[in-house]
Amino acid sequence: MFTIDPTRVDLALEFKRRPFGPHSPELQAVLNVLRGSRHCQDLLLICTRPHTEWQLAEKQPHGRPPRLIAGAVFASLEAAEWHAFRMRWEAVTGQAMPPLERE
């Protein structure tokens, strides 16, 4: 199975700059892992103020309401996507994401 190379912070930077595709094939492979069933936390966003505020939450089984993730409130969809990306990257690779060049 494909595994993420935690040194490829260039791919993280690509995602941060353009969270909504098109993506390079290498970044898409990373996203397939992060969003896939093996590691996915089944996240979703709840728009708490139209057009201005989104709360990250985790889907629950058996039809239960999503669980809000503490502190994960964002002013843009792009910021929310980046937060979810980094959270999953660190969970999957087991390593903190290093500072991104030109971040």
Added chain:
Amino acid sequence: MSETARPTVSVPLPRVLGYADPLSVAPGEEIRFMVGTLDGPRRYRAEIVRVINGDTGPAGPGLKVVHLPTSLDGEHAGSPQAIDAGSYGIVAHPDAFGGLTRFTLQAFIQPTRVPIRPAPARQVVMGTCAEDRGGGFAMMLDETGALAFLLGATVISTRAPLTARRWYHVAASVDLIAGAVTLAQTPLVEHAPSLERPATVTAALHEAPAPAGELLFGAARRAIEDGGLRTRWHFNGKIDAPSLARRALTPAELSAAATAPSTLVTAEDAIGLWDFAADISADRVTDRSPNHLHGRTVNAPKRAVTGHNWDGTVMDWRRAPHQYGAIHFHDDDLYDAGWRPSLTTTIPSGARSGVYALRLQADGGPDFWVVFYVRPPRRGPRALIAFLASTATYLAYSNYRSRMRPGPAELFIGALPVVDPTDLLLMYHPELGGSTYDTHADGSGVCHVSRWRPIVNTRPTGWLWNLFLDFCLLDWLEAHGQPYDVITDDDLHAEGLPLLADYRVVLTGCHPEYHSREMLDALGAYLGRGGRLMYMGGNGFYWRVSYPASHPGMIELRRAEDGTRAWVESVGEYYHSSTGEYGGLWRRQGRAPNALAGVGFVAQGFDRSSYYRRTAASRDPRARFIFEGVEDEILGDFGLAGGGAAGLELDAFNPGLGSPPWALVVATSEEHSNAFQLVNEEMNVSFAGADGRFSPAVRADMVFYEHPGGGAVFSTGSIAYVGSLAHQGHANNIARLTLNVLRRFLDPAPFTAP
């Protein structure tokens, strides 16, 4: 933590909700609203508005509504109204089932949720037990999923849990004179191997005979509240050939019945021999016994489903109804919430045709929008333009839950799913039912959806999709001062061609996905007599639906055989119960969307939309009128729906599927993202490179063709298209070329095919 993260916020939910009847109303006619509050009585504000544009926010024109003064304006006292979700059958002949001392209950059953998790619950196959009366009997599955018999306070169980999705013969033979009950559960022989053995239990039973009470299949009576029957202990799965005999059959007789074609109860022994294969298209439950203890179904359980004796030799229930003698019940089925009317008013005779809503608000929560449609006067002048609201599609999507449930949504969206507090109501109120994109709690697909319940996601806010996105089209018409009428799919199904006949141009919404045969026939006939159709979206004319005569306001859908499916229809259950029609894609039934619209569904993706590039065919003199004043090669590299006019769901030209060969593909989209994948009906064998980064087949084709009837068709081939109309104050190349098409289509001069 991200630099923009803030502390967790509260999520206030709407505190009032409701639904309307009728869905489509003419000026001068009455409309009723059924309104309920949440979490106790509370006051709420109401007003009727005509909606021109949805709440697109600062990136677009924003919410535009026009208040319609009516008697409903102002504050009202509201109270909660209950919903008794869960389907069942009921035989309302209570005296027939009281005082029995010797009797036998039998049925073939296929449970689909054993045990119920996470909160185990009883599931009644059949019985008279009633919580409010404190008596009655029931043959049921206990909390572990084992067959059990309940009488009064006594429960006898086989203690052998059944297996989900296997067929069993189950029986309870009761002799209160002798003080004994025998329970028998026998797994039927199926192709899949099983180690299960029959289980028989005989136990002492010292209870008084049950009092009179109506017999229910698939549920138990809880109470009568607010004039309506309330139920509990719903059965999930199929029940076939239930019977009630007036004597206690012996274990040998029960064993024989388990392998017999029927339950071997003679007419003289029978109290009831219910035949669910009869009246499949209706809500009637037929008793074949001499007692004629007929009943009815409640909350539209699924019929025309394979029974215990289905052998795979027939797929159409009409050819062998005896193999379709089962009903599939679900604890979350819902047809009619049955709420009391709360507000009633008459639409003023001068009201404009349009999309309207009863806007409800309580306690500072989000507005709840009860959408309805004001059609033009039934007699009198009409506009030249009709907007055909995709009410069948809106209903198919109504109360869409799956984005909030675990699953691969993020992988096919290409981004995190986004919902809002009004959507979240569904997760706190499962009794509101689901959409045809959801599965029941037992995993089977939701094939019935009804408008007789609050619907949270047909509104001008939230997810920019379906009606919300269609408002971009209405706003554009308003901006250009083009008078229009609003008619609905429901009207079209009921009235056919006469509804369309007087219109010069019919515009669809952005996603007219679901159609009945009657609707397609009317559109085809309209074109045949010179009508002009502007198909303003993508993935249209895709699924077949029917409107069951027995259940007004409901559609039936069978996601059969092929297509991009939220779930897959059960084998042998591809034919609609309501009409006998073969369900599934119109493409698989000789009526691909291409034959009507010139294009058909090929790909979808939901992260970022793209643009169209003009083709050489756009210079054809036949297409000159489309591009007058449009010099750009790139069209629609802007928009509210993902930043481009070509996105979400895409259709392409394909003569092999019926696209008219003389049609002009005047523009084609390109540069779609990785999230855009070729749909499975376009790839017989799975292959790599089928996404928007690699496959030229992933595209939207903008198509124009002259119809032999003298009319014409213009198709955008993209759901996102209408989201580009408002860019730069409706002054952009998409808006211009669309207006060019509209103006030419309004011109009565006939089109001539080359």
